[in-house]
Amino acid sequence: MLIIFGFRSKVSQIIVMVFHCPSCNNQVANPLYRIRRYFTLFFLPVFPVSTKYTLVCTMCNSRRIISKADAEVLINSERSHPQSPLTQVRPGTSAVPPDLGSFPDKEN
Ligand SMILES: [Zn+2]
Numbered sequence: 001m002l003i004i005f006g007f008r009s010k011v012s013q014i015i016v017m018v019f020h021c022p023s024c025n026n027q028v029a030n031p032l033y034r035i036r037r038y039f040t041l042f043f044l045p046v047f048p049v050s051t052k053y054t055l056v057c058t059m060c061n062s063r064r065i066i067s068k069a070d071a072e073v074l075i076n077s078e079r080s081h082p083q084s085p086l087t088q089v090r091p092g093t094s095a096v097p098p099d100l101g102s103f104p105d106k107e108n
Pocket of ligand 1 (some may be wrong): 021022023024025026058059060061062
């Protein structure tokens, strides 16, 4: 019998917070992502084997991996005291409208 197994990562955006970024020194939106690595059986995720939390600066794209405890503190503080309209963005959606960059630069 052939058994196909492997690993797959699932990335989900949990919240968006406005922080001072230590890399680019800007006060910018930082989405918090949860990256879960799953053991898969016949390409179906069965159970998570690891979970990482990472903050990504939307200005310079720098990534900071934070602990689960730190992530939970951020999530709880954000849900009880929302900082900005950016945080109204639902998980899984982008803070920036996807068609923002598709406008023509000049109108003729
Ligand atoms: Zn930055």
